[in-house]
Structures are given as structure tokens and as C-alpha cells.
Amino acid sequence: MFCSKCGTKIEDNSNFCISCGSKVVSNIDSQNEIAITVHQMNNRNVESQGQEEKGSGGIFVVLGWIFFSISLLFFPIIFGPAASIMGVLARKKEKTQGTVLIVMGIVGMIVGMILGILVNVL
Template sequence: MYCESCGKQVEKSETTCASCGAKVTKLGEAIARERQMQPQIQPSSKASSKGIVFVVLGWLFFIISLLILPVLFGAIVFMMGLAVYQQRNQMHGVVLMALAVMVIILGFL
């Protein structure tokens, strides 16, 4: 049998889980099997903050590129957009890269 709360294996003769102390029932076995079949996705704080620096720098350099040296800062925005595309959010990265290309083209004009 398995514990309903934590999913650890429990002997059939036991009525409480030795791991978490929860009451064990036969229903717990079915629930635990279902949990084991589903992929475990646990968001971590490290994963959610991954690439945030590239997002902030990308938008900061985009604003700077509108004011001064659009070709230079546009290239930097494109690199930040590529980093965002690879590490954080593909759509956000594509938007940054597209804006960078537009700024670079305007800079050449």
C-alpha cells in the first residue's frame, strides 16, 4: 500500500504512514499510483528567475537604442533577445530580436 499524503510505500498491516504520520487507507494506494504516473513538475525559484537579467537588459538597451547609437545598441538588444529566446521565453525573445532589427534598420537610414 501507499500513503495518500506523501506517496511512500507502507506495509499493509500499518494504519499510519511512518514517513509523514498520515492515516493510511486502501484508497491511498490508488491515489499514490496515479501520482507516480503523472510527471512531477515543481517550479523552483531558481528556474523562475533564470534569464530575467537578459529581459531587463534587453528592454533597457532597446530604450537606449532609440535615443543614441541605434546600430550599436540595436545589436546588443538582438543578443539579449537571443539569450531570452534560449533561456526564458521564446516569444519574448522573438519580440526583442524583431525590435532590434527594426532599430538597426532605422539607424542605417
């Protein structure tokens, strides 16, 4: 067996390296420590990904509802599809609200066009 710090050959039953004095870790202990460290790093990565995913789709939802509101009164052919696009972008993080925005963007475009026609006729 060899010392993990300095590489000096040591006896199998030694607890400390005779050259550098560091504690000798057996292969089984070092494998267990590596497995525990890898497991802890994976848990941290999963937790950090979960934190990044929360709340990153909120701006698309807000913009989508603003575009929907505008599409009812002004330029429905532009702001209706824009609301639907915001719904598609929001759907990656907030599935239900994204789907609702997609549908409401299309509805806003149609209703806005009908309101525009009615205002011109009357």
C-alpha cells in the same frame, strides 16, 4: 538471509536480528523502499529545476528593452544588435519575449540609423 545492519546470518522468518536487534527488512520491502526513495528524490530534483528556471531570464529582457530604447537615439549600430543578443539569451527561458526582443533589436537598429540620417540631413 543476512541482517542489513550488522551482516549476521538470520533465519528467513525472523522479524529482528538476534545479534544487533534491528528490524529485519525483507528483500521485497527494501526494494519498495528504495524505489519510493528514488521516486521522491527525482520529484525534488524536477521541482528544484522548475524553480531555478522561473525568473532567471528576466534580467536579459530588461536589458534588451533598455538597449532597444537606446538604439533609437544613440549608437544604433551597437545597441540594436545588443538588444537582439539579449533576446537570444532571454529566449532560453522566456521564448515569446526573447523572440520579440530579437526582432525589435533589428528594428531599433534600422530605425535609429534612419533617424540619424534624417537629423543630419535636416
